[in-house]
Each structure stands twice: as structure tokens, then as C-alpha cells.
Amino acid sequence: LRSAHAAGRWAQMTSPKMLKLRPYWQYRHGETRRPASPRAQHVAWDGKIYLATDPWWQIHYPPNDWLCSCGGRALSVRDLA
Numbered sequence: 001l002r003s004a005h006a007a008g009r010w011a012q013m014t015s016p017k018m019l020k021l022r023p024y025w026q027y028r029h030g031e032t033r034r035p036a037s038p039r040a041q042h043v044a045w046d047g048k049i050y051l052a053t054d055p056w057w058q059i060h061y062p063p064n065d066w067l068c069s070c071g072g073r074a075l076s077v078r079d080l081a
Helices: 003-015 014-019 039-044 056-060
Strands: 024-028 050-051 072-075
Touching: 003 014, 003 072
Parallel strands: none
Antiparallel strands: 024 050, 024 072
16 A cells, blocks of 8 residues: 555656646655664665656665665755755
């Protein structure tokens, strides 16, 4: 279910219109719930911001691993200020 939601969100965030308005993405650890035993790697990625077209997202876009509750947030240039 989480993977299906993430795939739909990916489709929304990669639409040309959205990429023009919000070209940056932020990795958010524990977006849907705070895990009892957080993965150190996911905590380290929390708050990282990259261009949506950065290859980093091809590998790190959530969910990452079993029961991952991380997410991504699209940001505009104004959001960064």
C-alpha cells in the first residue's frame, strides 16, 4: 500500500507543471509515523533537499526498505527562502 501511494505521489511530483512550480524535493524521515527503531541512514537523510531531477532521487525516493515511513515533499524556490 505504501509503495502504491509513493508511486502515485512520484507521478504527481514529476509532472511538468509541478516540476516547474516546485523544482526541489525534500526527504522527510517518519512522514507518516515515527518508528520505534528509526534507521540511522534514513534519519541522516531527513531534511536533505535536492533538485527533483537529481539522480539521488532515483535511488533514495521513499519508501526505502520494509516498513519505511519516510516521504518526500516538493518545494518551490520561495519555500527555500
